[in-house]
Amino acid sequence: MNEFELIAKLTQRLPTNDSVKVGAGDDCAVLDLGLKDQSVLFKTDAVVEGIHFTAETEPERIGHKALGRCLSDIAAMGGTPTHALVTLGLPSGYDPERISQIYRGMSALALRHHVAIVGGETTTNPGQLLISVALLGTVKQDKAGLRSGAKVGDGIFVSGQLGGSFTGKHLDFEPRLAEGRWLVENFTIHSMMDISDGLAGDLRHILKQSGVGALLHAEMVPVSREAIMASREKTSSKPAMLAALTDGEDFELLFTVPAKQAVALKDSWKAQFPNLPLSCIGKIIKEPGLHLRDLRGVRELHDHGYVHHAQS
Amino acid sequence: MNEFELIAKLTQRLPTNDSVKVGAGDDCAVLDLGLKDQSVLFKTDAVVEGIHFTAETEPERIGHKALGRCLSDIAAMGGTPTHALVTLGLPSGYDPERISQIYRGMSALALRHHVAIVGGETTTNPGQLLISVALLGTVKQDKAGLRSGAKVGDGIFVSGQLGGSFTGKHLDFEPRLAEGRWLVENFTIHSMMDISDGLAGDLRHILKQSGVGALLHAEMVPVSREAIMASREKTSSKPAMLAALTDGEDFELLFTVPAKQAVALKDSWKAQFPNLPLSCIGKIIKEPGLHLRDLRGVRELHDHGYVHHAQS
Numbered sequence: 187m188n189e190f191e192l193i194a195k196l197t198q199r200l201p202t203n204d205s206v207k208v209g210a211g212d213d214c215a216v217l218d219l220g221l222k223d224q225s226v227l228f229k230t231d232a233v234v235e236g237i238h239f240t241a242e243t244e245p246e247r248i249g250h251k252a253l254g255r256c257l258s259d260i261a262a263m264g265g266t267p268t269h270a271l272v273t274l275g276l277p278s279g280y281d282p283e284r285i286s287q288i289y290r291g292m293s294a295l296a297l298r299h300h301v302a303i304v305g306g307e308t309t310t311n312p313g314q315l316l317i318s319v320a321l322l323g324t325v326k327q328d329k330a331g332l333r334s335g336a337k338v339g340d341g342i343f344v345s346g347q348l349g350g351s352f353t354g355k356h357l358d359f360e361p362r363l364a365e366g367r368w369l370v371e372n373f374t375i376h377s378m379m380d381i382s383d384g385l386a387g388d389l390r391h392i393l394k395q396s397g398v399g400a401l402l403h404a405e406m407v408p409v410s411r412e413a414i415m416a417s418r419e420k421t422s423s424k425p426a427m428l429a430a431l432t433d434g435e436d437f438e439l440l441f442t443v444p445a446k447q448a449v450a451l452k453d454s455w456k457a458q459f460p461n462l463p464l465s466c467i468g469k470i471i472k473e474p475g476l477h478l479r480d481l482r483g484v485r486e487l488h489d490h491g492y493v494h495h496a497q498s
Numbered sequence: 499m500n501e502f503e504l505i506a507k508l509t510q511r512l513p514t515n516d517s518v519k520v521g522a523g524d525d526c527a528v529l530d531l532g533l534k535d536q537s538v539l540f541k542t543d544a545v546v547e548g549i550h551f552t553a554e555t556e557p558e559r560i561g562h563k564a565l566g567r568c569l570s571d572i573a574a575m576g577g578t579p580t581h582a583l584v585t586l587g588l589p590s591g592y593d594p595e596r597i598s599q600i601y602r603g604m605s606a607l608a609l610r611h612h613v614a615i616v617g618g619e620t621t622t623n624p625g626q627l628l629i630s631v632a633l634l635g636t637v638k639q640d641k642a643g644l645r646s647g648a649k650v651g652d653g654i655f656v657s658g659q660l661g662g663s664f665t666g667k668h669l670d671f672e673p674r675l676a677e678g679r680w681l682v683e684n685f686t687i688h689s690m691m692d693i694s695d696g697l698a699g700d701l702r703h704i705l706k707q708s709g710v711g712a713l714l715h716a717e718m719v720p721v722s723r724e725a726i727m728a729s730r731e732k733t734s735s736k737p738a739m740l741a742a743l744t745d746g747e748d749f750e751l752l753f754t755v756p757a758k759q760a761v762a763l764k765d766s767w768k769a770q771f772p773n774l775p776l777s778c779i780g781k782i783i784k785e786p787g788l789h790l791r792d793l794r795g796v797r798e799l800h801d802h803g804y805v806h807h808a809q810s
């Protein structure tokens with residue numbers, strides 16, 4: 187049983203109650219606590235030394251990343267983050283100054299987004315540092331951008347540029363909070379999520395949960411400068427397009443809107459967020475699976491980011 | 499810098515906002531999200547293999563403990579838990595069946611208290627299993643039992659019996675949710691917390707945050723059968739009274755009420771919770787510090803559970 191199968195098994199029969207609008211399986215849980223016109227968003231996310239950062243990573247950037255990942259999930263619902271709790275798993279012999287600096291990075295990001303850090307706890311975690319953040323937020327009722335609502339004919343959009351995040355962006359990314367909120371408040375966002383595991387893998391979550399397929403146009407996928415540079419450095423590197431499709435931790439928004447809103451969206455976005463590119467990279471189709479059209483024809487992209495020739 | 503000093507430093511200047519009624523330093527954060535007549539409670543707690551349980555602990559009991567600790571914090575505010583998220587830090591080579599059983603233990607407890615488990619995440623945590631639970635709850639506005647409200651003259655009460663939890667209760671305790679809620683709804687609870695680090699250490703938190711002292715009567719401290727048995731087993735064991743004062747993980751309620759409500763409280767409690775003892779163990783005094791009266795006179799109890807003769 188791999189980790190995904192384990193999660194699928196664990197989340198099959200979780201206890202629930204009437205206030206749960208969306209439970210496990212989306213970027214955040216969506217809860218009805220009885221607020222007028224608003225739902226509550228609830229999310230946790232953990233980073234671990236040796237996996238999400240290293241012993242050499244500047245501590246402020248570790249803190250930024252630890253909170254930023256959770257904020258990105260709230261952004262992907264079109265929500266506003268409000269309160270965070272921080273759990274520290276401390277290895278023996280940890281450096282208190284490093285922990286303070288991690289908190290500084292976290293606090294700077296929290297302040298910028300008016301998020302209160304309302305406590306947390308420390309526990310011993312022999313071996314390595316672990317930082318888990320629990321985050322609360324709110325979203326306008328029935329406006330949360332879910333993974334399950336994509337419809338045949340929708341345009342598929344992505345913010346920013348993709349790939350090569352490992353060269354630095356994974357530590358410094360800005361969660362797309364203003365953008366996510368603006369989207370759900372001004373357009374019919376059929377589905378939305380943030381890109382944390384790579385465009386191809388994450389889009390597949392939307393397709394699966396919505397019961398649809400997608401056709402992407404390779405030349406429309408916004409490949410980052412970092413992905414291109416990395417691909418040129420070594421002949422053994424991933425081709426830049428593959429990096430844009432499969433590198434993780436872009437923390438950009440991936441969403442679908444009805445085709446008839448696509449042009450208006452592109453225009454308004456450009457006026458609203460002139461410094462952040464928005465790309466329409468394809469459309470939602472009836473045929474299941476994730477298909478990529480490039481110069482050689484249409485290929486199907488299979489699991490785990492590997493590209494196989496399905497047809498040409 | 500020890501862990502407590504680190505926490506004090508980290509929590510000194512956390513970002514906050516207007517909706518935070520109680521931040522770091524109490525059993526839960528208390529938040530005003532705009533609910534009519536209710537505040538939101540927010541808490542996280544983690545258990546780690548080798549510290550809070552062992553490789554031999556029955557997995558259902560691990561799950562029970564992981565969620566139960568958080569529930570106990572909600573109980574200590576007089577609140578009602580509503581939603582939980584579960585973060586699993588999985589060591590390499592973990593046993594998926596064990597994880598499923600841990601979830602079973604957690605789910606059984608959640609069901610009993612109508613708590614929905616609305617997701618979470620798994621991450622790799624080389625070395626040992628870590629389970630972090632984030633919990634939401636609600637409490638009637640201005641009714642939350644805080645640590646900071648103890649007043650001179652208050653009676654100091656404790657539920658259940660204390661000490662020797664390590665023989666089993668730390669895995670099987672029932673969070674005192676009904677009791678905590680009943681207390682804040684029917685009496686003037688000046689201060690309240692749950693006993694997780696031992697009566698003496700935890701009471702000291704109340705004293706410090708309230709700016710008062712306490713005088714305990716040794717013969718009124720409810721020493722558990724387990725603490726007595728453990729003290730008899732080996733001559734090197736802790737005396738039972740010291741165990742009741744300093745053993746951790748009792749997960750009982752510790753609270754203070756105005757003296758004039760003490761008798762009515764004892765009577766009503768007996769009618770409401772006939773199977774759970776309630777003990778008045780002393781009173782809040784003006785003189786700072788934690789003082790214990792026994793056959794030999796009055797002594798002051800110092801930090802870390804050690805008992806020194808201060809006066810006699």
